[in-house]
Amino acid sequence: MTAISISTRVSTGRRKLVNIRQRSLLTAKWRGLWVLACFAAITVCALLRIVYLGFFGPAPRGMDMANALLPDRGEIVDRNGVPLARALSAYALWYNPNALGGGSPLVKSPAEVAAGLAKVFPDMDPAELADRLATGQPGYLRRRILPEEANRIHALGEPALEFPRETERYYPQGSMGAHVLGFVSSDGHGRVGMEQVYDKRLTDPATRSRPAQLSIDARVQGALEDELGRGMALSNAKGAAGIILDVDTGEVLALASLPAFDPNLIDQAGTTNIFNRVTNQVYELGSTFKPITVAAALDAGTVTDLSRRYPSSRPLSIGGFQIRDSHSLGESLNVPEALIHSSNIVTAQIADELGGQRLKATMQSLGMNERPFVELPARGFPLWPRGDWARITTMTVSYGHGIAVTPLHLASAYAALVNGGIWRPATLEKLAPGQAPAGRRVFKASTSARMRQLLRMIVAYGTGKKADAPGFRVGGKTGSAEKPGAGGYRRSSLVATFAAAFPMDRPRYVVIAMLDEPQGTPATSYQRTAAWNTAPVVARVVPRIGPLLGIMPDETRDIDITDLRPLIPGEASE
Amino acid sequence: MNLTRDRVRSIGWAFLLAVCFALTMVLTFRVNAVKSEVRLAERKIVAIKQEKMFLETEFETRSNQQQLKALNDLEFGYEAPRAAQYIEGERRLAELGKPRGPGAPAPIRVARAAGGGAEAPFLAMVSPLTGQAMAAEARTAHKQADAATLGQYLAHIQKREVGRE
Numbered sequence: 001m002t003a004i005s006i007s008t009r010v011s012t013g014r015r016k017l018v019n020i021r022q023r024s025l026l027t028a029k030w031r032g033l034w035v036l037a038c039f040a041a042i043t044v045c046a047l048l049r050i051v052y053l054g055f056f057g058p059a060p061r062g063m064d065m066a067n068a069l070l071p072d073r074g075e076i077v078d079r080n081g082v083p084l085a086r087a088l089s090a091y092a093l094w095y096n097p098n099a100l101g102g103g104s105p106l107v108k109s110p111a112e113v114a115a116g117l118a119k120v121f122p123d124m125d126p127a128e129l130a131d132r133l134a135t136g137q138p139g140y141l142r143r144r145i146l147p148e149e150a151n152r153i154h155a156l157g158e159p160a161l162e163f164p165r166e167t168e169r170y171y172p173q174g175s176m177g178a179h180v181l182g183f184v185s186s187d188g189h190g191r192v193g194m195e196q197v198y199d200k201r202l203t204d205p206a207t208r209s210r211p212a213q214l215s216i217d218a219r220v221q222g223a224l225e226d227e228l229g230r231g232m233a234l235s236n237a238k239g240a241a242g243i244i245l246d247v248d249t250g251e252v253l254a255l256a257s258l259p260a261f262d263p264n265l266i267d268q269a270g271t272t273n274i275f276n277r278v279t280n281q282v283y284e285l286g287s288t289f290k291p292i293t294v295a296a297a298l299d300a301g302t303v304t305d306l307s308r309r310y311p312s313s314r315p316l317s318i319g320g321f322q323i324r325d326s327h328s329l330g331e332s333l334n335v336p337e338a339l340i341h342s343s344n345i346v347t348a349q350i351a352d353e354l355g356g357q358r359l360k361a362t363m364q365s366l367g368m369n370e371r372p373f374v375e376l377p378a379r380g381f382p383l384w385p386r387g388d389w390a391r392i393t394t395m396t397v398s399y400g401h402g403i404a405v406t407p408l409h410l411a412s413a414y415a416a417l418v419n420g421g422i423w424r425p426a427t428l429e430k431l432a433p434g435q436a437p438a439g440r441r442v443f444k445a446s447t448s449a450r451m452r453q454l455l456r457m458i459v460a461y462g463t464g465k466k467a468d469a470p471g472f473r474v475g476g477k478t479g480s481a482e483k484p485g486a487g488g489y490r491r492s493s494l495v496a497t498f499a500a501a502f503p504m505d506r507p508r509y510v511v512i513a514m515l516d517e518p519q520g521t522p523a524t525s526y527q528r529t530a531a532w533n534t535a536p537v538v539a540r541v542v543p544r545i546g547p548l549l550g551i552m553p554d555e556t557r558d559i560d561i562t563d564l565r566p567l568i569p570g571e572a573s574e
Numbered sequence: 575m576n577l578t579r580d581r582v583r584s585i586g587w588a589f590l591l592a593v594c595f596a597l598t599m600v601l602t603f604r605v606n607a608v609k610s611e612v613r614l615a616e617r618k619i620v621a622i623k624q625e626k627m628f629l630e631t632e633f634e635t636r637s638n639q640q641q642l643k644a645l646n647d648l649e650f651g652y653e654a655p656r657a658a659q660y661i662e663g664e665r666r667l668a669e670l671g672k673p674r675g676p677g678a679p680a681p682i683r684v685a686r687a688a689g690g691g692a693e694a695p696f697l698a699m700v701s702p703l704t705g706q707a708m709a710a711e712a713r714t715a716h717k718q719a720d721a722a723t724l725g726q727y728l729a730h731i732q733k734r735e736v737g738r739e
Contacts, residue, residue: 051602068620088631089624172634222639471657543654553657 066209072167074201074208076181076194078218079253079430083211085181085195085263088170091150091163093142095133099159106160110134116156117141120149144168169195175260177221179276180214180252180376180428183263192274194428197375213430215251220244223544224254228513231537232258235496235518235528241277241407242537244545245510247415247501249436250424252374253509253549255279255408277516280378282404285514286481287342287530288414288499289400291451294335294347295417296362297354299447306335306450307567310346318392323348323399326529336567339454340462342478344399351398356389359397365442366416366423372408373425380406400479407497411512414499418455418475418507421448453561456504460561461568467500467535469542471553476500476511476538478530483517493517496530500538503551504559513537 071087078084097105106113114130121142129141141161145153150163169184182193188203190196198212224242232240244254261273275281297303309332315324329341338346351359363369371379383404385393396402408426416423421443424436443451455475458464463478479497482489497514501507513534520526524533546553646652661667674681700706 047599051599053606055602065616065620068617069623083631083634086627086631088628170631172631173638174635174640176639218639222643225639226643471660540654543656547655547660552660552662554660554662555657 070205070209073169073184073188073203074198075211076198076202077211077213078216078221079213079251080217081211081213082218084173084177084214084216084218085169085171087167089165090168090170091145091147092140092166093145093150093153094138094162094164095141096138096160096162097136098138099162105136106133107158113156113158113161117153117161120152169263171263173218173222174264175262176218176225177216177255178260178263179257179274179278180216180221180255181263183266185266192276192378193376196377215246215253215428215430216255217253217548219548220545221254221256223548224511224541225256225258225260227537227541227544228256228258230540231513231515231533232518234521234523235515235533236521237496237515237518237533239277239516241281241512241514241516242541243278243407243411243510243512244541245411245415245426245512247419247507247510249431250412250415250426250439251431252426252428253545255428276376276378277514278407279372279374279376280380280406282380282382282406283495283497283514283516284401284404284481284484285407285410285495285497285499286400286479287344288410288477288479288497289398289403290339290342290347291417291455291477292362292366292413293351293354293359293398294339294454295443295447295451296359297350298450299362299443300354300358302353302355302358303335303350306564309334310338310349312338312343312345314345316345316348316395318348318395319390321392323395334567336454336457336564339477340458340568342463347399348395351394352391354394354398356391356394359394360389362442363397363403365440366409366413367425368403368405368409368413372406373412373427374408375428382406382409400481407512407514410497410499411510414501414510414512416442416448417451418448418501418504418510420445452501452504452507452559453564455501456559457561457564457568459500463531464498464500464535466531467498467538467542469502469539469546469553471555472542472546472551473503473505473558474500474538474542475502475504475507475559476535478535480529480531494528496528496534498530498534498538500542502542502546503557505557508551509545509549511538511541513541 073087075083075087076085099105100107108116110130110133111126113133114126117129118124118126124142132139132141145163153161153163171178171181171183178193180193182191182195184195185191190199190202194212194214195202201207201212224244228240228242231237240256240258242254242256243252245252255278257275257277259273261271294303311331312325312329312333313331315322323344325341325343325345329337329343329345333341333343333346335346335350337343338350367373368382369384371381385397385402389397393402412423412426416439421441422439423442424439427437452475455477456473457475458477459468459474464474464476467474467476476499479495479499481495481497482491483493483495484490485493495514495516496518497512500511500513502509502511515530515533515537518524518528518533520528527533543553661670
C-alpha cells in the first residue's frame with residue numbers, strides 16, 4: 001500500500017515534471033519563434049529599406065563633381081587663357097590653445113615649440129613666437145605654408161598647431177599686371193583692379209565657373225614691364241607708366257604702372273604702390289599733343305599747305321607770357337619740320353589760326369574732358385580748362401601744357417589719330433571679332449592718313465629717331481613736359497613721354513611709354529628728355545611684342561612718304 | 575500531400591515571383607554598386623583635377639615671366655630677333671632649298687670650326703625613368719656627351735663671337 005502510495009506520488013510527480021518540461025519547452029519554442037520573428041521583421045525592414053533606396057533613393061547627383069571643382073572665386077585669365085589670378089586652397093598655420101581640452105595648451109614648453117617652428121621658418125623670431133604661444137591666445141601664426149612645411153610642423157607633435165586648408169587668391173605671375181588685376185582683401189572682396197570690377201561675377205556660383213577673360217596679353221604685359229623697368233633704372237626715374245592699345249578695337253593689351261606691388265603679399269607690402277599712373281594720375285603730356293593740334297588744323301582746313309612756312313626765330317609773346325622752343329630752330333619752319341623738331345612756337349601759331357573753339361571741340365571728342373574710358377575703378381579726372389578758351393590757353397594746350405590728362409587718354413587719342421579717325425573707348429575685356437564698339441569719328445580718314453606719314457617722319461628723321469625699331473615702321477612723337485610745382489613749372493623735374501604706333505603702313509597698336517622725373521645719367525647721355533629715355537624703351541618693346549602680335553618686321557616695306565620728303569630737304573638727304 | 579493542380583500553379587507563381595524578386599534585388603544591388611563606384615571615381619577625378627591645378631599653378635609660378643627674365647638675363651641673354659632674321663612667306667623659304675640654276679655662282683661653303691668633332695654638341699636626351707639615353711640617341715655615338723661637351727661647345731661660341739668682333 002505504502003509502495004503503491006509511494007508510486008502514485010512518484011508518478012504524479014513525474015507527470016507534473018513532464019508537464020512542466022513540456023510547458024517550458026513550449027515557452028522556449030515560442031520565445032525562439034518571437035526572436036526569429038523579430039529578426040525576420042528586422043531583415044524584412046532592412047530589405048525593404050534597401051529596395052526602397054535602390055528604387056527611390058537619391059541618385060548620385062551629377063552636380064557633385066562640378067560643385068567640388070567650382071572655385072571659391074572665379075579665375076581671371078589673359079586673352080590667351082593664361083591664368084593671372086586663381087583660387088588656390090593652401091594651408092595656414094593656426095594656433096588653437098584649446099586643442100588639448102584645458103590645462104597647458106602645449107605638450108612641450110613654448111620655448112621648445114618656438115625653436116622647432118623657427119627651424120621650419122627661419123624668418124620667424126623664436127623669442128617672439130614663444131611669447132605668443134605662452135599667452136594662450138588663438139590666432140594665425142602664418143597665413144600661408146607649404147605642404148612640406150605642414151608635414152614638418154605635424155612632426156613636432158603639437159595638437160595645438162593646426163593647419164586648416166583655406167582658399168587663397170593666388171597670382172602666379174607675381175607683381176606682373178598688378179594694377180590691372182588688383183587684389184582680394186581679407187574680407188574676400190576685390191580691390192583696386194579688375195578683381196573689384198568683376199567682384200560680383202567672380203563670387204556668384206552661377207558665373208564663377210567660367211574664367212573672366214581680360215584683353216591683356218601676358219607676354220606683351222611682361223615685355224612692356226621689363227622694358228619700362230629697364231628704362232626707369234637707366235634714367236633713375238621715380239616711376240614709369242606704359243600702355244599698349246589695339247587701335248581698331250580699343251582693347252588694352254598691356255597696362256603697366258611702375259613701381260608695381262605684389263598682390264600676393266598685399267598685407268605685408270603695404271599700399272604705397274597701388275596708385276595707378278596710367279589711369280589715375282594726370283600729367284601735362286607736352287609735345288605729344290602737337291600731332292593732335294596739327295590733325296585738328298588739317299581736318300578743319302586751316303592748314304591746307306604743309307609747305308607753308310611759319311616764323312620760328314623769336315619767342316611768341318601773348319599777354320605777358322612767352323612761348324619759346326628748347327633751342328633755336330631757324331628762321332622759319334613748315335609743318336613737317338615743326339613736328340620733326342617739336343617747335344612750340346609754330347604749333348602755337350597753327351593753333352591760333354585754328355581757334356580755341358575748334359581745338360576744344362577736337363579735344364572734347366577725344367574724351368579729354370572726362371575720366372578715361374576703361375573698366376578700372378580708379379580713373380583720374382583731367383585738368384581741363386573750362387569755359388571759352390582764351391588765346392593763350394589755346395596756344396599752350398596745342399603743345400600739351402595747361403591741360404593734364406592720363407596716359408590712357410593719350411593712348412586712345414593716338415589710336416584715333418592713326419586708325420582712320422575713329423575714337424573708341426579703351427577696354428580691358430577681350431572682345432570677340434566684330435564686337436568692337438562703333439566709336440565716333442573725330443578726324444577725317446584723309447587727315448589720319450596724313451598724320452601716319454607725319455608721325456613716321458618724326459621717327460625716321462626727327463626727335464623720335466631712337467624709337468625706330470628696324471622693320472617695324474614705328475611712328476610717334478616725343479613729349480617732355482616740365483612738372484608744375486609751387487610758383488610755376490619746375491625746370492628740374494620732367495615727365496618724358498613717347499607716344500608711338502606701329503606699323504605705320506597699317507597701324508595696329510599704339511604704344512605709350514612714360515617716365516616720371518627721369519634724370520640725366522650716362523646711359524641717357526646726360527639728357528632728361530623723351531628722345532633719350534622713353535624713345536629707346538619703345539624701340540626695345542616693339543621688336544619684342546611685334547612678332548607675338550602677328551606683325552613681322554620687314555625692312556622692304558614702309559609707309560609712302562615720298563610726297564612729304566621734299567619738304568624736309570636737310571634731314572631727308574641723310 | 576495531395577497536390578491539386580491549382581495548388582501547384584499557385585506554388586509555381588509564388589516561385590516565379592520569388593525568382594523575379596531575387597533577380598530584381600541582385601540587379602538593384604548591382605546598380606547601387608556601380609553608382610557608388612561612379613561616385614568614388616568622381617571623387618578621385620576631383621582630387622586629381624585639384625592636384626593638377628595645384629601642380630599647374632606651381633609650374634606657372636616657377637616659370638613666371640619675371641623668373642624667365644631673370645634666367646635669361648643671367649644665363650642666355652637672348653634678345654628680340656632682328657628684321658633680317660625673318661623670312662617673309664613660303665616662297666622665300668622655298669628659295670633656300672632650290673637647286674642651283676645653270677651658270678649660277680657656286681654657294682659659299684663655310685668651314686666648321688675645328689674642335690667640336692663629329693659629335694653633336696648637345697646632351698643626349700635621357701629617359702627620366704631609366705637614366706639611359708633614348709633609343710634613337712643610343713645608336714649614335716653620343717654616349718660621351720656630358721656637361722664637359724656642352725662647356726666646350728659654349729666656349730666655341732664665345733671664341734667665335736670674340737673672333738667676329
